[in-house]
Amino acid sequence: xxxxxxxxxxxxxxxxxxxxxxxxxxxxxxxxxxxxxxxxxxxxxxxxxxxxxxxxxxxxxxxxxxxxxxxxxxxxxxxxxxxxxxxxxxxxxxxxxxxxxxxxxxxxxxxxxxxxxxxxxxxxxxxxxxxxxxxxxxxxxxxxxxxxxxxxxxxxxxxxxxxxxxxxxxxxxxxxxxxxxxxxxxxxxxxxxxxxxxxxxxxxxxxxxxxxxxxxxxxxxxxxxxxxxxxxxxxxxxxxxxxxxxxxxxxxxxxxxxxxxxxxxxxxxxxxxxxxxxxxxxxxxxxxxxxxxxxxxxxxxxxxxxxxxxxxxxxxxxxxxxxxxxxxxxxxxxxxxxxx
Amino acid sequence: xxxxxxxxxxxxxxxxxxxxxxxxxxxxxxxxxxxxxxxxxxxxxxxxxxxxxxxxxxxxxxxxxxxxxxxxxxxxxxxxxxxxxxxxxxxxxxxxxxxxxxxxxxxxxxxxxxxxxxxxxxxxxxxxxxxxxxxxxxxxxxxxxxxxxxxxxxxxxxxxxxxxxxxxxxxxxxxxxxxxxxxxxxxxxxxxxxxxxxxxxxxxxxxxxxxxxxxxxxxxxxxxxxxxxxxxxxxxxxxxxxxxxxxxxxxxxxxxxxxxxxxxxxxxxxxxxxxxxxxxxxxxxxxxxxxxxxxxxx
Numbered sequence: 001x002x003x004x005x006x007x008x009x010x011x012x013x014x015x016x017x018x019x020x021x022x023x024x025x026x027x028x029x030x031x032x033x034x035x036x037x038x039x040x041x042x043x044x045x046x047x048x049x050x051x052x053x054x055x056x057x058x059x060x061x062x063x064x065x066x067x068x069x070x071x072x073x074x075x076x077x078x079x080x081x082x083x084x085x086x087x088x089x090x091x092x093x094x095x096x097x098x099x100x101x102x103x104x105x106x107x108x109x110x111x112x113x114x115x116x117x118x119x120x121x122x123x124x125x126x127x128x129x130x131x132x133x134x135x136x137x138x139x140x141x142x143x144x145x146x147x148x149x150x151x152x153x154x155x156x157x158x159x160x161x162x163x164x165x166x167x168x169x170x171x172x173x174x175x176x177x178x179x180x181x182x183x184x185x186x187x188x189x190x191x192x193x194x195x196x197x198x199x200x201x202x203x204x205x206x207x208x209x210x211x212x213x214x215x216x217x218x219x220x221x222x223x224x225x226x227x228x229x230x231x232x233x234x235x236x237x238x239x240x241x242x243x244x245x246x247x248x249x250x251x252x253x254x255x256x257x258x259x260x261x262x263x264x265x266x267x268x269x270x271x272x273x274x275x276x277x278x279x280x281x282x283x284x285x286x287x288x289x290x291x292x293x294x295x296x297x298x299x300x301x302x303x304x305x306x307x308x309x310x311x312x313x314x315x316x317x318x319x320x321x322x323x324x325x326x327x328x329x330x331x332x333x334x335x336x337x338x339x340x
Numbered sequence: 341x342x343x344x345x346x347x348x349x350x351x352x353x354x355x356x357x358x359x360x361x362x363x364x365x366x367x368x369x370x371x372x373x374x375x376x377x378x379x380x381x382x383x384x385x386x387x388x389x390x391x392x393x394x395x396x397x398x399x400x401x402x403x404x405x406x407x408x409x410x411x412x413x414x415x416x417x418x419x420x421x422x423x424x425x426x427x428x429x430x431x432x433x434x435x436x437x438x439x440x441x442x443x444x445x446x447x448x449x450x451x452x453x454x455x456x457x458x459x460x461x462x463x464x465x466x467x468x469x470x471x472x473x474x475x476x477x478x479x480x481x482x483x484x485x486x487x488x489x490x491x492x493x494x495x496x497x498x499x500x501x502x503x504x505x506x507x508x509x510x511x512x513x514x515x516x517x518x519x520x521x522x523x524x525x526x527x528x529x530x531x532x533x534x535x536x537x538x539x540x541x542x543x544x545x546x547x548x549x550x551x552x553x554x555x556x557x558x559x560x561x562x563x564x565x566x567x568x569x570x571x572x573x574x575x576x577x578x579x580x581x582x583x584x585x586x587x588x589x590x591x592x593x594x595x596x597x598x599x600x601x602x603x604x605x606x607x608x609x610x611x612x613x614x615x616x617x618x619x620x621x622x623x624x625x626x627x628x629x630x631x632x633x634x635x636x637x638x
Contacts, residue, residue, distance in 0.1 A: 049523060050523075051519055072525055072527070073525075078523040080520060084516035084517050084520040085520075086538075088538040097526070098524035098526075101526040101527070101534075103525070148523075148524075150524075151525060
């Protein structure tokens, strides 16, 4: 089921949470809404679900205008951030709930078979008689997913699906959710503030800031060509150096970088910690090493330029230089954005 | 320094033996003097002239009538106020509407207003010289100095009891469960009975017990609107006072012991229901947040 948002606006009291957002999600696609807290991503998800109504604009499911269809009839599966499992029902009863209250009548046998099938799908066979309080967080998450899938939703919506879990469980569940999505082919939209999660899981990432879409594209597109400094910084660690643009070149302490499409004036030069090499002599931004941090697969070096800017960069574990040494930063793949 | 496990360890905060004894002593003293002693005296006094006299005092027609009237009042007022309290808590915690805070404050008014003020206010509204008094009189409806007035006054006094028990709990529970049920296709009624109610039942029960005890025991508001007609509009608390003024100490204490017993019965019913409920769901004591149970790898 294709989902289309057309100029959707939502205001809470005096706070405008979502400013005219337009977005298309193709049938069968897995899309992430990525943004910091307060960016409006959860509000958008809740409007698609029908848990909030848009103040303005339209939401279409396929060709049908779903803007004013109540959540009960909208046919969405919603997985809540804290799962919202019914604590007084067993896992099996939780999963069966949607089928029991459905307008489509099913026999108790049919419901029982479907519950077993879903328990197998989420790899929880045999735990149907447990209560939500008796299973782990990761298991609860999967029960919530099974419960949402039980009503054969047209779209699947997940609000910070892995937010409350440990890093390890989180990564496993992420890969597993991708597998389930590929098996079922259901149009899926999920919200996250974790860029790694979005890039790892989604076909397409929609990056939001202050209620607006700042960029959307495949993980490759947003990673390789961040549209502005916000996206660049939000997607991962980034260093920033103040620069001045003159005639298509950005200058940082007399070192020139290409900036072909920028007007003359102040700008920021942004680059990733992995795109810096340390040189004892030659070209580059002069700097001094402040600290060296060890990580399992690399060394991170904290340095300060002679202009007083803090820079972090990653090196091989064998990096021989120590605190206090002077040298030069060779910067690769920098991106220059006009200062806003 | 090596830790020494033998001998006396230094006390933790508030763990000083002297402090603990004093604390416990003060609490026990207050419980004994303020709560237990008066109740014990009622029991002793009620039976001071022997069981037959006690039975005779209870069987007194006016006393019997007062007991029945009190139970009848509770049977009407408690269910209505329970329904009102649940509806109010549901509206306030799970829905958004203009004037919500005002409603929350209005519900609390009976807590801060003296019951006697409520009684007098009802008199002004429904009494013969009151607002609707003449109209009701000509329609042949009697509210003051009759059962409807007693029920109304009792309901005013106990209106907040159920709502006040439920609102904090339902606020803490949030709306996620209701939203989940609705997104799965459940109607509002279905959501309430299958999802909301099972999660508030113990708080609801407690609210009902408190409401019931207060309805049965209400004195001030009822004494204004009932007219204190013996054998007609005298509820048990009013009757106890009447007997006391008649210098019928034993009769008064016997009636008081009945009132205390009625309250105890509600408490016992509550505890029994809780036990049964806990047994039925067959859940172990460790309910929430037990993440250490055998994790099945995804």
